[in-house]
Amino acid sequence: MDKKLAILFIFSAALAMEAVFDSVGAEPVEDKQALLDFLDNMNHSPHLNWDENTSVCQSWRGVACNSDKSRVINLRLPGAGLSGPIPPNTLSRLSALEVVSLRSNAITGPFPDDFSNLKTLTSLYLQFNKFSGPLPLDFSVWNNLSVVNFSNNSFNGSIPSSITNLTHLTSLVLANNTLSGEIPDLNIPSLQDLNLANNNLSGVVPKSLLRFPSSAFAGNNLTSANALPPAFPPKPPVSHLAKKSKGISEPALLGIIIGGCVLGFVVIAGFMIVCCYQNADTDVQPVKSQKKKASVKTESSGGQDKNNKIVFFEGCNLAFDLEDLLRASAEILGKGTFGMTYRAALEDATTVVVKRLKEVTVGKRDFEQHMDLVGKIKHGNVDAVRAYYYSKEEKLIVYDYYQQGSVSAVLHGFLDTYTVLEVANGSMLLHVHYAGRGGEGRNSLDWHTRLRIAIGAARGIAYIHAQHGGKLVHGNIKASNIFLNSQGYGCISDIGLATLMSPIPAPPMRATGYRAPEVTDTRKATHASDVYSFGVLLLELLTGKSPVSSTEGEQVVHLVRWVNSVVREEWTAEVFDVELLRYPNIEEEMVGMLQIGMACAVRIPDQRPKMPDVVRMLEEIRRGNTPNLASTESRSEASTPTPRAAGTPTTVQQ
Template identity: 25%
Template sequence: MQLIRTQFLLFLLFFFYFIGFSSSTVADDEVSVLLSIKSGLVDPLNSLKGWRWPDKAAAPAAGNHPVHCNWTGVVCNSEGYVEKLDLSHMNLSGRVFDEIQRLKSLTSLNLCCNGFGSSLPKSVANLTTLQSLDVSQNFFIGSFPSGLGRAGGLVYLNASSNDFTGFVPDDIGNATLLETLDLRGSFFQGTIPRSFRNLQRLKFLGLSGNNLTGLIPPELGQLSSLETVILGYNEFEGGIPPEFGNLTSLKYLDLSVGNLGNEIPPELGRLKNLETVFLYKNDFEGRIPPDIGKMSSLQLLDLSDNMLSGEIPAEIAELKNLQLLNLMCNQLSGSVPSQLGSLPKLAVLELWNNSFSGPLPSDVGKNSPLQWLDISSNSFTGEIPSTLCDKGNLTKLILFNNAFSGPIPVGLSTCSSLVRVRMQNNLISGTIPVGFGRLGKLQRLELANNSLTGQIPDDISSSTSLSFIDLSRNNLHSSLPSTILSIPSLQTFIVSNNNLEGHIPAQFQDCPSLTVLDLSSNHFSGRIPASIASCEKLVNLNLRNNKFTGEIPKPIAMMPTLAILDLSNNSLSGGIPESFGISPALETLNVSYNRLEGPVPANGVLRTINPNDLVGNAGLCGGVLPPCSQNAEFTSRRRSLHTKHIIAGWVIGISSVLALGIAIFGTRSLYKRWYSSGSCFGESYQMGSGEWPWRLMAFQRLYFTSADILACVKESNVVGVGATGTVYKAEISRSNTVVAVKKLWRSEIDIETGNSNDLVGEVNLLGRLRHRNILGYTLKIDEKVDIYSYGVVLLELLTGKRPLDSEFGESVNVVEWIRRRIRDNKSLEEALDPNVGNCKHVQEEMLLVLRIALLCTAKLPKDRPSMRDVITMLGEAKPRRKSSSSSNNEGNAANKDEPIFSTSPVNGLL
């Protein structure tokens, strides 16, 4: 009996020893693997500081949980094996070592949202126990590992937002339990593997933002479990497979920017559960299928930027859940179905740049939470519906370039949600309703080129939010409200081509943001206020064609940012201030047709001013005009002759003939001496032929070509640098001619709505900022903007701030706020809008665009880029992850900057 007890105790001792030994071996092996993985990582945040060999003296007793199971990101199963490894959002980089394949019980691996820039090891495919693999939002390169199809339990695979190249592994189709497959935003090429037809449990399929080509496999229509399909921003062809009409579980379909072509298949109408359809920018032709009206669950429908024709099917009015309807930039025509106005949930209606005609439904907005209505650049007629803001949600009302008539609905002037009102280029009549100035969110009010009468309402002066006012080309009367130029956020004020009168308000010291002031072609009178010089950001001042009198205020000449000044067609007197020649930013000056007199300063911009900008001032001389001494001699002679006329009439005739002959001969001699002396040309001319020397005049025959000029535009010939460009000396030997050539810094380019598709499509911030859904909606540059204002808009969007915000401090706008952060060495990342995204690649692109915005808002206009340069820079402003690819992808390089999470251009509103 004693022997039996002894044997039993020995057995128990051996048993517990074996268990302890096994447990210790398991722990040591797993710890070894984890520490090997750690050795390949760069961990700047020291997130894995707790990953270290345990103290042997403090090792846990047999049966206790192994110490590595308490490490950051590690989850073990009941036997102490690593089951889940979550290293996401730790800012890790470096390499993932092959030792990871030794974690034989690993079911979940998450490396999301780090900075890995190496290849993903092929050994990952040996983790056959994996159920979830997430390596998204990194910079992994090379081919994606094949063999994951052997992981029979794989349910979730996310490798989006990387730099993977090569083909999509065909064997993924063997992971038949897969429910989520997300490979968006890399450089995968080739076609979609037909083996995907085996993924009968797949609910999410994302392949957008790659370089995939060929046909969309009809076999995808067999995946009856699919709920989300995102395939846009590739180079597919052949249209949408009609088999997609079999995806009865589908809720979200995004095939945008794919160049698919063909017609939209009516079979899509069978998808009763479909809530979102994004098919924009695909070259679709033909009519909109009426069958779309059968998608009873549809909420968002975007068919914009295609070549669709015909009318809007009346069946669309059956979509009672529809919130967004975007049909802009097609070839649609006819009238808008009257039933469309009664859709109860419609928030966004985008129809601009088509050929629609007739009136809008009279009840648009009456029963729906309408937020955004853009029907510009069509041929709509009739009156503007009075119901647009009945629900109080309207933010953007864009109706320009139509034929609307009648008055502005009074209800709009009480719509407190309005941010933008753009009704220019219509036939709108009546007066401007009182109330727009009391709308606290209204930023733009554009009513130009209509038939409005009456006066500008005084309440507009009380606005605290308006930044852009354009009331030009109407029949407005009376004077300007006394404080209208004191709106704190006002940047652009245009009231040209009206019948306004009276004096200009003098409160310019209260205009901290004003950049454009255009009062031209009115009946303003009195003196030009000298206080206008206090507008330190004013770039364009146009006072032409009025009745201004008095002298030109000298302080205007030294305004720091003034680039364009037009004072022509007035009754100004006195001389041109000498300081205009040294104005820090002046590029264009027009003082023609006034009563100015005296010498024209021959310095700075005045040295090369166009004489046409000085004509109509009989008393001006010198500079680019004939010398003052000649004019004085001629005037004196005329007075002498006039005296003689009083004494003896017969002497006047003789003297007049003599004076005329002397004047002609003297003028010719002066010209000959002037031009041959080198003041204009370095070489003398042979006058024996009786021909005059070359000079500036209309339709002058030139004896040199553009090639001759271009050959002289080089650094060795630079003779001066001005505010508008560089001046070169060009010697044309074959014609014995020397001319001065100015190469301008920049040219002005206006951006007009709908008439410049390349700008609307590529440089409207949709082309650059919508990358990775930074904005989520189109910012349509459909107004004429100057470079400075464009830069302000960019900064506003990037920071999420308004141009003038109280948090910046008094008299500080978003531009100065950013510049102060730079001067104070503060982080620019913290200035970016956190709602846009805080991933590294998102911030990287935002910072690139921010730098472009800073160039656009340079203090001196000569330092600002042209719009053409901005287009180029925006095209190049992309994160490093999208800046290179393998040579096999060169043909598709232009698409690498496109977004991978494609959204409707106005989806951000919903």
């Protein structure tokens, strides 16, 4: 009896183990075949590693299954080089699909009729393709849909009123198509994001949609009275202003004008006299101060310092003088556009970064005023200026030191040099020791680190643009001016130095790649040119390539032009750094950042987004959402780089 029980127990255990192995090795066979049929009938990127001999749930890029591996529920293939119409009876067999993202490809043809079989869909991303024809007539078959993005295609016809039945809808983006007719009354309480811009819509905007900004309806045939919500009131009547002006007689008006001119002349004359005395004092003072020994002088702000002492800003707990700085052992961090940068180790073990400026053309007063302005900027993503020194011979700026180095050094590697500065008989001696070279120092940056770098730098630039009444510009955004703060986010340095320097007609090759095409004088940078430079930085993070490089045949390759050419040929996946391809399920996020970078780096300044919009879109990527590029003032297709603004197609040329 015991023997029979033992045999029965072993047999039961074997059956149980077999069931376990069967469940572990389970594959959604029918779904797998449907995906293979889909792929066999479309052009696609060679990086799409779908193989019938590998696990669809564990190995296939862009595919995710449910918890028991019985069905495919997510399909994300952004920028996968897909072209041609979607083959019928392929994706429609994946009846458990919840998320479909085929954005940033070159898919043509009408919206697939058999998608009506995908009744469990919650998110449908088809933007930046070449779809044509009408929208699906009956949206109610997808009653769980929360996100619909069909923007930047060639859909025509009217907007179906059946969209109203989508009671869970939170985002509807149909911008940059050729839709016509009136806007239906989409009274959907859950709807939070709407964009119907740049179509051929006409008529009246329904009252239920007036809660959305006017930009959601721009570029259509809607009348301004109907298209503008109450938040944008009309201009005051001209007649009312005219009546007020009639109350002043002509003689009184003439007297006011003459009196104003006389007063203005007196004010200008007084101002010129004061300026002459101040300039004379400024020109003479540095000569007198050279006879005095430099010493520490702590100031609350960067005001005038008549003795050419180091000026420390409020909140800085450093204490050293010029001789301490010159005696410090230092490492060359880089030779940039505006001078040499050192890491200085002081005798009290304090480590700072010192930038030694060259070609400063402004006078002492203008220099101090600028330093006072940037020294007051306190933000977690802006490298704080701790102190500065100004004399006729030397202009130094002191910053915090970041242990991890610049983004350029981490991403590309750098020439590692060690240098010792000494003061001997009043002159500076420079000893340089070369310890390493080139890309050998390159570290691999994972995707989340690159995303945090981009988000942090964007926040810092947006904050800089908001200072001084919106008049402050960075002017020299590049990877070597961005560092990683203690939280691993990007931190921007070297604020506004371009305004202090003489124009640089021929900057270093790499710096040229960051410069916006409209900038011919480095002192006249704008917010838009900063956005362009930041766009180049995003492309640099995505590709791992320098903004400008040369091939073996000495051919110069500009990163922006190269990215546009690759994307234009519908091989978007080819632009990404091979280091990033090791990380699963980030294709959607990478393509999202690629679209943002290309939108920032368009040739026409007015088509570039503003930095607050860039911050918002990057943070949407971090939250796992799709950035809504169509809702910004600048739009750029990732599948074909032809951004559209106000319904007018514009070809990007770099």
